[in-house]
Amino acid sequence: MTEATRYCTLPDPFPMRRGGQLHGARIAFETWGTLNPAADNAVLILTGMSPSAHAASHPDDPSPGWWDDIVGAGKPIDTRRWFVICVNSLGSCMGSTGPASIDPATGERYRLGFPELTLEDVAAAAHEVVRSLGIEKLRCVVGPSMGGMTALAHALNLPGASDHLMLISTAPHSLPFSIAIRSLQRELIRSDPAWNHGQYDDDSFPVTGMMLARKLGMTTYRSALEWRQRFARTRVPDNQRDPAPFSPEFAVESYLAYQAERFITRFDPNCYLYLSRAMDWFDVADYGGSVARGLARVRARSALVIGVETDLLFPIEQQEEIAEGLRDAGVSTHFADLPSIQGHDAFLVDTHRFGRVIGNYMASI
Incomplete structure (x- = not known):
């Protein structure tokens, strides 16, 4: 091929x-x-x-x-x-x-x-x-x-x-709400110590910042009505839950984590910052x-x-x-x-x- x-x-x-x-x-x-x-x-x-x-x-x-x-x-x-x-x-x-x-x-x-x-x-x-x-x-x-x-x-x-x-x-x-969301996403990435003023590499990658930014974005990409219809208050089965304190308990939390993990494997944080800001400037x-x-x-x-x-x-x-x-x-x-x-x-x-x-x-x- x-x-x-x-x-x-x-x-x-x-x-x-x-x-x-x-x-x-x-x-x-x-x-x-x-x-x-x-x-x-x-x-x-x-x-x-x-x-x-x-x-x-x-x-x-x-x-x-x-x-x-x-x-x-x-x-x-x-x-x-x-x-x-x-x-x-x-x-x-x-x-x-x-x-x-x-x-x-x-x-x-x-x-x-x-x-x-x-x-x-x-x-x-x-x-x-x-x-x-x-x-x-x-x-x-x-x-x-x-x-x-x-x-x-x-x-x-x-x-x-x-x-x-x-x-x-x-x-x-972009309206103020959209600018605010993207500003918070950029701040989450930049606040991750591993971002290191943009000087990260594969061995030191701002995983936490990118995951949080993606999760925040995902909550705005769909409507509250869809979230309610799709997940309601469904919980993660006990045998699938991480035993650590405050680990994801609801199905919607697990969904956001899954989507964030998929995203960070394929998108560069600095590219995310540049394109996000370009949207706010237009x-x-x-x-x-x-x-x-x-x-x-x-x-x-x-x-x-x-x-x-x-x-x-x-x-x-x-x-x-x-x-x-x-x-x-x-x-x-x-x-x-x-x-x-x-x-x-x-x-x-x-x-x-x-x-x-x-x-x-x-x-x-």
């Missing part, structure tokens, strides 16, 4: 929005489907904070992707029609250049020497992948969660680069003084904006604000308010409900 992930080398130097530049940087990406002769059937997927470029299974990598129910032949984003590109964000640790990568100037990991990262940088790097594939204009840019913010950054800085936009469970900027209002004036810069033919009523991190009114601003900008916009109980992560797990809306929109463009 060959490797499905490919790599695009960024222009050297690659300038960063808040100063500094990268040399020899690259972006990991995967593609599905076939680019047609006119090169006008390309769809770009920009991810949330932690996913890789492996959105769906691939002939060269049949392992399940993070959006397998949405991307593929006969699926809502149908790879029989569309040439789909998914990029791993600049600043991540899933193949793209980020704080965990080697700085060619020193031969050591960038760590906190990595330039300050913005979602505008992530969008610009993703666009270099598109250009490298010989695509002058995208049919659609798709962005869930952080990817939706990145899609907005792409639309604001590259007006007209895509005919259509799909913005899912995202926001024009603000459509930077492009004109208000969200409405910023969205007035968007030059797309149509947009689909999807929100979930139970999303704590990006409340439904934020998707309504985006939809209203795009309509005022002359973009034909459909807003879908979905009644999923699964909160912010609904686009990953309530794929039957999301798939219908996404499939209908993709069939219309």
